[in-house]
Amino acid sequence: MRNRVRTLRQKRGMSQAALGAALGVSRQTINSIETGRYLPSLPLALAIAHHFELIVEEIFDDDE
Amino acid sequence: MTTNDTQKQSTRQWMLPGFAVAIGIAYLIAGLVGDEVGFGLFGLALMVTVAVALLLVRRRSETVQGLLDRRDERIVQIDVKATAFAGSVVTAAVLIAFIVEIARGNDGSPYAALGAIGGLAYLASVVWHRVRG
Numbered sequence: 001m002r003n004r005v006r007t008l009r010q011k012r013g014m015s016q017a018a019l020g021a022a023l024g025v026s027r028q029t030i031n032s033i034e035t036g037r038y039l040p041s042l043p044l045a046l047a048i049a050h051h052f053e054l055i056v057e058e059i060f061d062d063d064e
Numbered sequence: 065m066t067t068n069d070t071q072k073q074s075t076r077q078w079m080l081p082g083f084a085v086a087i088g089i090a091y092l093i094a095g096l097v098g099d100e101v102g103f104g105l106f107g108l109a110l111m112v113t114v115a116v117a118l119l120l121v122r123r124r125s126e127t128v129q130g131l132l133d134r135r136d137e138r139i140v141q142i143d144v145k146a147t148a149f150a151g152s153v154v155t156a157a158v159l160i161a162f163i164v165e166i167a168r169g170n171d172g173s174p175y176a177a178l179g180a181i182g183g184l185a186y187l188a189s190v191v192w193h194r195v196r197g
Contacts, residue, residue, distance in 0.1 A: 026126040029138040038138050 002061045006034040008052045023047050077122070077132045081115035088112050155182050 009019050009030075016030040023030075023044065032038035033048075040048065049056045088111025095104015122129040130139030162175035 025136045026130055026139065028126050029136050032138060041137050044137055 001036065001039055002063045003033065003036070004059050004061075005030070005048060008054075008059065009034075012052075019051070022051060076134050080132055081118050084111045084115040084118070088115075151182075155179070158182065 005019075009016070014022075015027075016034070017027040020027045020030045024047075025044065029038065033040055045056050045060060049059055052059065088108040091107025091111065092104040095101055095107060118128060118132065122132050126136075127139060127142075130136040131143055134140050134143075158175050158178045162172045162179055165172045165175055
């Protein structure tokens with residue numbers, strides 16, 4: 001599963017810690033999501049999409 | 065985050081340190097009842113130290129913070145996996161100790177009872193989570 005979280009975050013000039021704080025998770029979790037080591041739950045994926053004013057499919061992509 | 069969420073988070077942060085202190089008080093009471101005052105005082109001091117350490121370390125460690133406030137779903141998952149692993153290790157140790165006790169010609173206590181509690185707790189948990197969906 002690929003995602004565009006890092007690109008979207010950097011485009012907005014946000015740090016991982018700031019995005020984590022906005023979503024109620026840690027900086028480590030944002031880093032794990034960005035590197036694909038952690039697949040977020042549906043509520044968190046929706047929160048990420050909502051934060052970037054996109055839909056989930058525009059951020060997360062099933063590359064299989 | 066709502067005010068209610070903030071209150072819940074604040075309450076959660078104190079649960080683990082509070083539990084540690086409660087265990088320390090239980091050690092103290094056990095020590096006083098069993099005429100092992102030194103053990104009781106040491107146990108209380110140790111558990112209060114654990115509680116204070118948790119509260120201090122949470123400011124520097126996102127992981128400890130996450131374990132205490134349980135807001136971060138990834139850290140909660142890590143906690144669940146670590147708990148399952150620790151439970152598996154304890155279960156294996158109890159089974160091995162039970163077998164060793166039987167091989168020594170003993171009745172296997174207290175390991176038989178501990179194993180039974182573990183097995184029943186697992187079954188009850190499976191049923192509970194199955195019903196809750």
